[in-house]
Amino acid sequence: MRAALLRIGTLLISLVLASVVVFVVLRLLPGDSAGTSLGVGTTADQLEQLRSELGTDQPVVTQYVQWLGQVVRGDLGTSFVSRLPVADLITQKLPITVPLSLAAFVMAALVSVPLGVFAAVHRRGPVGVAVSAVSQLGVAVPVFWVGVLLVLVLALQARLLPAGGFPRTGWDDPAAAVRSLVLPVVTVAIAMSAVMVRYVRSATLDVLDQDHLRTARSLGYGRWHALARHGLRGAAVPVVSILGIELATSLLGAVVIENVFALPGLGTLLLDSVKARDLPVVQALVLGLTAVVLVTNALVDLAQRAIDPRLRLSKEVAA
Amino acid sequence: MTDLTTAVPAATGAAEPRPRRRARRLPPSLVVGAVLVGLVALVGLVSLVWTPYALDDTGDGARLAGPSAAHWGGTDRLGRDLLSQLMAGAGNALVVAVASMVVAGVLGVTVGVLAGATRRWVDVTLLSAVDLLIAFPTLLLAMLIVTVRGASLWSAVWAIGISGSAVIARVTRVNVARVLREDYVTAAHAAGTGWWGTVTRHVVPNVWPTLLVQLMLLGGGAVLAEASLSYLGLGAPPPQASWGRLLQEAQSTMLVQPWGAILPGVAIVVTVLGLNLLGDGIRERTDPNLRGDR
Amino acid sequence: MTALLSVDDLRVETSTGRTLLDGVSWSLDAGGRLGIVGESGSGKSLTALAVLGLLPEGMRATGRVLLDGTDLLTLPPRALGRVRGAQVAMVFQEPLTALDPLMTVGRQITGPLRLHRGLRGSAARDEAARLARLVHLTDTERILRSYPWQLSGGQRQRVALAMALACEPRVLLADEPTTALDVTVQAEVLDLLDDLVDRTGVALAFVSHDLPVVARVARDLVVMRDGRVVERTTVADALAGGEAAYTRDLVAAARAVTGLPTPTRTAPEDAR
Numbered sequence: 073m074r075a076a077l078l079r080i081g082t083l084l085i086s087l088v089l090a091s092v093v094v095f096v097v098l099r100l101l102p103g104d105s106a107g108t109s110l111g112v113g114t115t116a117d118q119l120e121q122l123r124s125e126l127g128t129d130q131p132v133v134t135q136y137v138q139w140l141g142q143v144v145r146g147d148l149g150t151s152f153v154s155r156l157p158v159a160d161l162i163t164q165k166l167p168i169t170v171p172l173s174l175a176a177f178v179m180a181a182l183v184s185v186p187l188g189v190f191a192a193v194h195r196r197g198p199v200g201v202a203v204s205a206v207s208q209l210g211v212a213v214p215v216f217w218v219g220v221l222l223v224l225v226l227a228l229q230a231r232l233l234p235a236g237g238f239p240r241t242g243w244d245d246p247a248a249a250v251r252s253l254v255l256p257v258v259t260v261a262i263a264m265s266a267v268m269v270r271y272v273r274s275a276t277l278d279v280l281d282q283d284h285l286r287t288a289r290s291l292g293y294g295r296w297h298a299l300a301r302h303g304l305r306g307a308a309v310p311v312v313s314i315l316g317i318e319l320a321t322s323l324l325g326a327v328v329i330e331n332v333f334a335l336p337g338l339g340t341l342l343l344d345s346v347k348a349r350d351l352p353v354v355q356a357l358v359l360g361l362t363a364v365v366l367v368t369n370a371l372v373d374l375a376q377r378a379i380d381p382r383l384r385l386s387k388e389v390a391a
Numbered sequence: 392m393t394d395l396t397t398a399v400p401a402a403t404g405a406a407e408p409r410p411r412r413r414a415r416r417l418p419p420s421l422v423v424g425a426v427l428v429g430l431v432a433l434v435g436l437v438s439l440v441w442t443p444y445a446l447d448d449t450g451d452g453a454r455l456a457g458p459s460a461a462h463w464g465g466t467d468r469l470g471r472d473l474l475s476q477l478m479a480g481a482g483n484a485l486v487v488a489v490a491s492m493v494v495a496g497v498l499g500v501t502v503g504v505l506a507g508a509t510r511r512w513v514d515v516t517l518l519s520a521v522d523l524l525i526a527f528p529t530l531l532l533a534m535l536i537v538t539v540r541g542a543s544l545w546s547a548v549w550a551i552g553i554s555g556s557a558v559i560a561r562v563t564r565v566n567v568a569r570v571l572r573e574d575y576v577t578a579a580h581a582a583g584t585g586w587w588g589t590v591t592r593h594v595v596p597n598v599w600p601t602l603l604v605q606l607m608l609l610g611g612g613a614v615l616a617e618a619s620l621s622y623l624g625l626g627a628p629p630p631q632a633s634w635g636r637l638l639q640e641a642q643s644t645m646l647v648q649p650w651g652a653i654l655p656g657v658a659i660v661v662t663v664l665g666l667n668l669l670g671d672g673i674r675e676r677t678d679p680n681l682r683g684d685r
Numbered sequence: 686m687t688a689l690l691s692v693d694d695l696r697v698e699t700s701t702g703r704t705l706l707d708g709v710s711w712s713l714d715a716g717g718r719l720g721i722v723g724e725s726g727s728g729k730s731l732t733a734l735a736v737l738g739l740l741p742e743g744m745r746a747t748g749r750v751l752l753d754g755t756d757l758l759t760l761p762p763r764a765l766g767r768v769r770g771a772q773v774a775m776v777f778q779e780p781l782t783a784l785d786p787l788m789t790v791g792r793q794i795t796g797p798l799r800l801h802r803g804l805r806g807s808a809a810r811d812e813a814a815r816l817a818r819l820v821h822l823t824d825t826e827r828i829l830r831s832y833p834w835q836l837s838g839g840q841r842q843r844v845a846l847a848m849a850l851a852c853e854p855r856v857l858l859a860d861e862p863t864t865a866l867d868v869t870v871q872a873e874v875l876d877l878l879d880d881l882v883d884r885t886g887v888a889l890a891f892v893s894h895d896l897p898v899v900a901r902v903a904r905d906l907v908v909m910r911d912g913r914v915v916e917r918t919t920v921a922d923a924l925a926g927g928e929a930a931y932t933r934d935l936v937a938a939a940r941a942v943t944g945l946p947t948p949t950r951t952a953p954e955d956a957r
Contacts, residue, residue, distance in 0.1 A: 216638070220645070
């Protein structure tokens, strides 16, 4: 319990640090964001107005504290480009990005965990060899290329699924919405599976090498029974950590892949904002995505502590 | 009978019945990786002085043509030779990989050695910074930097290099700290070897193979990341050829000329696969504890 | 008298065709105490693993391993599973890694009880506590709730013994069970092992590189080298001067280092 609170404490500190980094990078690196965001032909008045709107005429620390205060209250500022509240912009996009990344994550996990375990147990068998070869190749494949190839074959040539876009009606027409998300989900899932299978396989191999598995077999447990009783728990520790990393990856994969499939989600919003130098939107999105990653990491740590008594008990002794 | 100690049958000078047969052969992944990387590097270097057509040469006007004797990779929607673009892309990928490795290597090793070989509070401070950096996705860091500095090759390199330095720093720190705890280092220290002497004589030779492996993997990651960024339009701007952008440009016309969307992807896969295999191969070659079947 | 367990012309080869064990034969009577001694790499541990069919992947055993006339090498996996733990059990060298770090000691001991004897719930827990007392563990309640890494080396090996003896096997293979322990603890565990063999009547095959240790618990002796049996004798005869030159070297070396018991000590029971 105490360790869990401690972990939540460090999570909060990391979140604050991340917000400092995002803030500092965007404000202090060379290039006045106010000037660049308005472009050429800006009058001094406009610039001045924007600066006071941004608060860039105030000391940096004051700016930061004000901004953080607003963020905590849920006020993410106003977009330079659309003049809409950033919070609203983000909320609009969530119904595309969240289902996309979660579905891809679940699909990848469902494929890679069993496949990785099987490939490790039969490491010299045809499946084991094929899995390690394909995944070695798979980690070298860029996710957007997978998307492009799937579009080429399944959408443009076979005409099975839409090549991109999202129905204007959104989730009011669930069938159309799902159809437009199938290829993006499969794309992200394929790219993630290549990485996950490798980790699951190597975590399982480590477990298979362990003496206590041999002990279990010497007591009469069969190969799979021993693995289920003693191995999976041990393999779960590294696997949980890779699942955590991959949950974050699926979100970032979604950011890239939305651009392949012209899906109006968070990724497209982020990219458009980066190109337009729409500072408030970039700031909010980067901080938000980073926060998701940091929270996931903290959850992974807590989950590992729950699985492995060594982490749980030794930390508590130390605390 | 509590004075029993291990009995050593010293009288027999018998050879170990199971001698460790160290493979004289190079690991296959090392060979394949080196060949692939060497190929890409060669093409990239050649592209600096010669490509079949100039990059902006729209030629005889055959647009979106398939592969032919004149244009081995076909042409794009402006009639430019795809093979020339791909070759120039190899040069670009090479620059990104090497520059990112340098940035990550210099930054990461410095931080890692400082953390592993100096005072405890330095270690703790640097490690928390490194942990935060590891959690911070490369893509997002790149987007932050691009927002401020604009899209360019160097924005991408800085983002990838800084991101990658976190892993290098952690690996360096772990290994430096481990080596410094070894008995022979303590012995060297007792014999009067100074801090710098210890680092150069004992730490560096022990750490560099691991670092080299990490740098190769980082290079592969850098090529992938740069391809993603330039695909998104955040990498090198148009006159510079980049595989990611070639792919993006070819996407809208790929039903007519699929090669434009396929070949750059193949080039990326070959390069990244080569660097990954090279990393694995170096690890197998230098790590005596690693079994070959991983 | 037919042997309880007999290993007959056992050969082990790697998939690359290297021979690791070459024609190993020995036998163990009911209630017998066999020591298998040899340097590291002589194949003595491999022999024990081959008996239970637990060779590392890529190794293949030929020959015969007869338990009461049944050849374990040709037994189908399911039937072999019923032999392991129930008829023939094994204790390994490193008790820390041989036990699952993520499972309490109690659950690890009740595992085979449930598997072979169908005991569950409080019956299994009571039996686990009895086994813990059998191997001279004190404060059994606390120990059964602990994880292996919370125990001392000696406690861990006692736990491993309790697991191995849980289903009253007829043969106990002990593979260097005291090598990883401190010298004082080593002596305690050897005494315990000696005592357990007396009380339960389990036949013991004790594998070690350490002749003085073997001499404390074993009566018969197999000396191995380079994957072959050099000599089959008794501990007493070996100490009195074995027939094979290699055995004499072993004895001389051990005596030079440790002061091995004098040849007059024949019965290992006296060692206590």
